Amino acid sequence: MKSTLKLTTALVFGACLSSAAAAQTELTMWYHGAGNEVESNIINQIVSDFNASQSDWVVSLESFPQGAYNDSVVAAALAGNLPDILDVDGPVMPNWAWAGYMQPLPIDESVIENFLPGPKGYWDGELYSIGLWDAAVALVTRQSTLDALGLRTPTLEEPWNLQEFMAALDAAKASGEFDYPLDLGMAWTGEWYPYAFSPFLQSFGGDIVDRSTYQTAEGALNGDAAMAFGEWWQGLFANGYAPGTSQDPADRDGGFIDGKYAFSWNGNWAALGALNAHDDTLFLPAPDFGNGSTIGAASWQFGVSASSEHPEGAAAFIQFALQDQYLADFSNGIGLIPATASSAQMTENYADGGPMAVFFELTEAQALVRPVTPGYVVQAKVFEKALADIANGADVADTLDAAVDEINADIAANNGYGH
Amino acid sequence: MAAIDPSNQGLRLATRYAVLTLIAVIFIFPLVFMVMSSFKPDLQLLRDTGSFRAFLPVGDLSLNNYAAAFDRAPVATFVFNSVLVTGLTVLLSLFFCSLAAFSFVFLNWRGRNIALSIIIATLIVPFETIAIPLLLLVSKLPWIGWEGLEWGWLNSYRVQIIPWIADGLTIFLFVQYFKDLPRELIEASRVEGASWWQIYIKVVMPLSGPVLATAAILKFLVMYNQYLWPLIVVQEESYRPVMVGLQYFFQLNIAWGEVMAYLTLITVPVLAFYLVLQKAFIASIASTGVKG
Known part of the structure; x- marks a missing residue:
């Protein structure tokens, strides 16, 4: 009798549990981190913590390799097969929002008040996505190099100007100590070009597109400032200051560490390698070419797909993921810049006095998001090709004019992209 | 006719070899590089690329890699x-495409020449141009599975297999081969009272070893190297094929040793398949060459 009672109690208890589980609504989520074990572990932990923290929603995660992610999302959108929660690269977000793949993110925006500007994804006046981290680029060198070349150390308040920057490259070249004075990372292709190099153009006074209207690139990408940028850019390769598009990827990865380059234009994700190799490694602000010192901003962010029937659940997960602890976990795990100052203090590298704290300051002070327009995905590719062509010796004016024509034709073909 | 000087013949032979x-070395070097690199740490791998040590x-x-x-x-x-998707597709493709070719070559039906022309014309249509319409189609197709009727083929093996079973090139290969089979054999079989099915199974297919091998190898390579199609129709990791899986290794800092190890692993089935069929494949190519 006693055992029958126990069995009945267990059955009833089990039934209650299963009905509670059944009451949870499933939310699907796609993430771009497949193949990166550390990143996968962190996102899995967040999903697991969220699922355990409440009884309304259960998130199921599907990870994609980054190189295949965007195409998979676009195909799924066409087939009507999007998940509830997406992650999206910051500059791509306006395109996905405009194309109807995403809906505004219904979270309490007071939660993100203290976030760096880069991780906030706004389109058409509404928040669509939010990131847990940002990324920054700096001019990497060594104190011993600056000392040997007799160069002053530029600061955020007083970065090198164009003349000082070129003098530094000349000094490095004249020393004969390096294969090239500067490594720009030309071996990397794709988004690296607009992310890393459009800030130079902006510092000259140009841009990829006219941000006042987003209806044309005329003047922005082929005006006097852009021409000056283009001539300067071509000179870097023509005069032997930097390796061009044929740079060996191995040199990009290890050239600075091996002493082949005096300066390297590289991101915070490569900073630890440089610090481990040389304890006098410095991360300098971008030069000011006349219109301020600027670096790129915005990395991967979370948002809600347009087809989600449970945006409140998706938003609940995203808001849950914005805890400082998770921002710090991602930063400690993959070296990215945590999105808030408070979470930065919880990290090994970005806390005050940490080896990469300077990147937080750089992002806070210099970051400029790439053009916030659905057309950016096309403009980025046009910009990349134009810069590669100019680096390879193409006529600057003709190349920039052709790029402007291509961008303008795309904007016209898409009826202005909703601006 | 002048006598062949043995020393000249030896020289010619030596030159030819x-x-x-x-x-052979030029073709095999990339494979040797891949296999050797798969055993080396990244730093050494990158340094060796500048010399014969690679x-x-x-x-x-x-x-470790x-x-x-x-x-x-x-x-x-x-x-x-x-291997599953490729193997099934190859088998089904050989069966259905050879059947189609059989009907084009041996059966008399109205419009067969036009139908064959249309099928051959599909050879000039790049897959990329039909990828999106095909995606929209398969995402709406019905399927009867274990759980009854369901809609949409995405995230499955069938979506990676069925659209690739029939293709113009394979049908064309079979048609060309069947055309050169002796008609007397077919006619004699008909006189003996064999059905068309019996002729296909017992007469034509046993004589089609070389073209079966050629079609199988070509289809195998196409299917095993599939990237775009599985990328857009499969979102679940459990259905992903090797080429999409390769993307897992291209992170910001690429571990080249791991890339080489992965490539070595996924090359093994291709080499094994080719080695099994190479005699028949070469026979097919050789026989194609002498037809002129």
Whole structure:
């Protein structure tokens, strides 16, 4: 009798549990981190913590390799097969929002008040996505190099100007100590070009597109400032200051560490390698070419797909993921810049006095998001090709004019992209 | 006719073998580089690329890259998926395409020449141009599975197999081969009272070893190297094939040793398949060559 009672109690208890589980609504989520074990572990932990923290929603995660992610999302959108929660690269977000793949993110925006500007994804006046981290680029060198070349150390308040920057490259070249004075990372292709190099153009006074209207690139990408940028850019390769598009990827990865380059234009994700190799490694602000010192901003962010029937659940997960602890976990795990100052203090590298704290300051002070327009995905590719062509010796004016024509034709073909 | 000077013949032979060896070396070097690099740590791998050491098993060799590759991605799942999808597609393709070719060559039906022309014309249509319409189609197709009727084929093996079973090139290969089979054999079989099905099974297919091998190898390579189609129709990791899996290894800092280990692993089925069928494949190519 006693055992029958126990069995009945267990059955009833089990039934209650299963009905509670059944009451949870499933939310699907796609993430771009497949193949990166550390990143996968962190996102899995967040999903697991969220699922355990409440009884309304259960998130199921599907990870994609980054190189295949965007195409998979676009195909799924066409087939009507999007998940509830997406992650999206910051500059791509306006395109996905405009194309109807995403809906505004219904979270309490007071939660993100203290976030760096880069991780906030706004389109058409509404928040669509939010990131847990940002990324920054700096001019990497060594104190011993600056000392040997007799160069002053530029600061955020007083970065090198164009003349000082070129003098530094000349000094490095004249020393004969390096294969090239500067490594720009030309071996990397794709988004690296607009992310890393459009800030130079902006510092000259140009841009990829006219941000006042987003209806044309005329003047922005082929005006006097852009021409000056283009001539300067071509000179870097023509005069032997930097390796061009044929740079060996191995040199990009290890050239600075091996002493082949005096300066390297590289991101915070490569900073630890440089610090481990040389304890006098410095991360300098971008030069000011006349219109301020600027670096790129915005990395991967979370948002809600347009087809989600449970945006409140998706938003609940995203808001849950914005805890400082998770921002710090991602930063400690993959070296990215945590999105808030408070979470930065919880990290090994970005806390005050940490080896990469300077990147937080750089992002806070210099970051400029790439053009916030659905057309950016096309403009980025046009910009990349134009810069590669100019680096390879193409006529600057003709190349920039052709790029402007291509961008303008795309904007016209898409009826202005909703601006 | 002048007598052949034995010393000249020897020289010619030596030259021929030297050229053939050189060509063989050129073709095999990338494979040797891949296999050797898969045993080397990244730093050594990158340094060796500038010298002949890249092709030699020298330095710090280990299986670490293989272990790391299995840690980074479900390699066995990807290989299983690709072998399953490729194997089934090849078998089904050989069957259905040879049947279609049989009907074009041996059966008399109205419009067969036009139908064959249309099928051959599809050879000039790049897959990329029909990928999106095909995606929209398969995402709406019905299927009767274990759980009854369901809609949409996405995230399945069938979506990776069925659209690829029939193709113009395979049908064309069979048509060309069947046209050169002796008609007397077919006519004699008909006189003996054999049905068309019996002729297909017992007369035509046993004579079609070379074209079966050629079609199988070509289809195998196409299917095993599939990237775009599985990328857009499969979102679940459990159905991903090897080429999409390769993307797991292209992170910001690429671990080239792991890439080489993964490539070595996924090349094994291709080499095995080719080695099994190579005699028939060469026979087919050789016989094609003498037809002129």
